[in-house]
Amino acid sequence: MSKTELRKRQAQFTRELHGDDIGKKTGLSALMSKNNSAQKEAVQKYLRNWDGKTDKDAEERRLEDYNEATHSYYNVVTDFYEYGWGSSFHFSRFYKGESFAASIARHEHYLAYKAGIQKDDLVLDVGCGVGGPAREIARFTGCNVIGLNNNDYQIAKAKYYAKKYNLSDQMDFVKGDFMHMDFEENTFDKVYAIEATCHAPKLEGVYSEIYKVLKPGGTFAVYEWVMTDKYDENNPEHRKIAYEIELGDGIPKMFHVDVARKALKNCGFEVLVSEDLADNDDEIPWYYPLTGEWKYVQNLANLATFFRTSYLGRQFTTAMVTVMEKLGLAPEGSKEVTAALENAAVGLVAGGRSKLFTPMMLFVAKKPEEPETSSSTSKEETQ
C-alpha cells in the first residue's frame, strides 16, 4: 500500500472510530462515543502483534507492523491516557511539595532549556501526542512548534486544544511517520522528542530523519525510553519486564541505551549530553503514581489523579469499563485495553524499581555546522 493510500485509510478509520466532532469530549466520555466495530478492529490490530510470543519471528512482525500497530495503539489508549494522566503523555521527576502538573511542566521546560530553544525558533516536536508539551514549550519560550504525529485522532485533538488556548498562531500539527519525514532538509532550528521515538522499529531510522530536517548547528534533545546497562536480554526475568513494557505501551522493541547512543553518533550527531535522569536516587521515584504508594502524594488537589493511576484506581476503572462494555455504553474491546494498560503499569514499575529501564534517558545532540558526508562517517554496529 502506498504512503498516500495508508494516510487516507488511517484518516478515514479515525473518522469512523471517533466521529467528526473530535476534541470537545475527553477521557471516558470520549470513550463512550466511540464506534463499536471500529474500536474492535483497532484493538485487534494493536494486540495481534503481542500474542505472548517473544521469538525472533514475532519480534520481526512487530518491527514490520510498527506504523499500523502504534496508530491502533493510540487510537485505543488516548482517551484512557487523558482520563488518567492528562494531556502530556510522559513521566517526570518529582520533588517534595511539587504538584503533579508542575512536575510534568518542569520536565518539559528542562528539555526546552537543554535544547536551547529561543523565542521565534522553528521547532519540531517528534511524536507530539495531543500537544501538551508543545503548548507548554511554546508558552515557556515563545517559539513556534510543528508537532509531527502518525495518529489522526491525536492530531485533531492537538489542533482543537491549540485553538481553545489561543495558541494556533504559534503551532501546527501534521500527520506523518517519523521514519519517513516529508519536511525539507535543514528546516528546523531545534528538534525535540518526548517518550515517542521508542516506537521506532530502528532508532537510526528516526534519528537520521531528525538529522536531515535539522539546520546545521541545530540541536536535538530527547527523553528516550531505553533498557539500561543492567539489562541482560538473555535473562528471562529481564526479558519479561521488557516484554510487558512493549505489550502495554505499543512498542515494537525496547532497545538498550548503547543502541540509542551509537545510533545518534552513526547519524552524524555530536552527543553533548547523555544522562539517565532516573538514576539520581530521587526521594520520590518517577514511577510512584503507578505504585499506589500514597505516602508520596504531595498535594491534596492531586488525589483524583493518584487514585486513577494507582493499583486500586486501575482495578476500579477496569471494573467500571467492564460494566460499561456489558451495558453497551463503552465500545467492545475496552476491557482488553484496560488489561493491556495494566501490563504496562506492572512492567514500568518493575523496570523502574530494578533500574533495568528508564523513560528519561536524556540525550542532547548537535548537528555539526558543517555536517560530514555519510561516506566519511565511521559507523558502529547497532541493532
Ligand SMILES: CC(C)=CCC[C@@H](C)[C@H]1CC[C@H]2C3=C(CC[C@]12C)[C@@]1(C)CC[C@H](O)C[C@@H]1CC3
Ligand atoms: C507509551 C509511552 C512511550 C509513553 C507513555 C507514558 C505514560 C504517560 C503512560 C504509560 C502507561 C500509562 C498508563 C496510564 C496513563 C498513561 C501512562 C502512565 C493509566 C494510568 C491511564 C488510566 C488507566 O485506567 C490505567 C493506565 C495505566 C497505564
Ligand SMILES: C[S@@+](CC[C@H](N)C(=O)[O-])C[C@H]1O[C@@H](n2cnc3c(N)ncnc32)[C@H](O)[C@@H]1O
Ligand atoms: C507516549 S506518546 C508521547 C506524546 C508526546 N511527546 C507527549 O509527551 O505528550 C508517543 C507519541 O508518538 C507518536 N508516534 C508513535 N509512532 C510514531 C511514528 N511512527 N510517527 C510519528 N509519530 C509517532 C504517537 O502517536 C504518540 O503521539
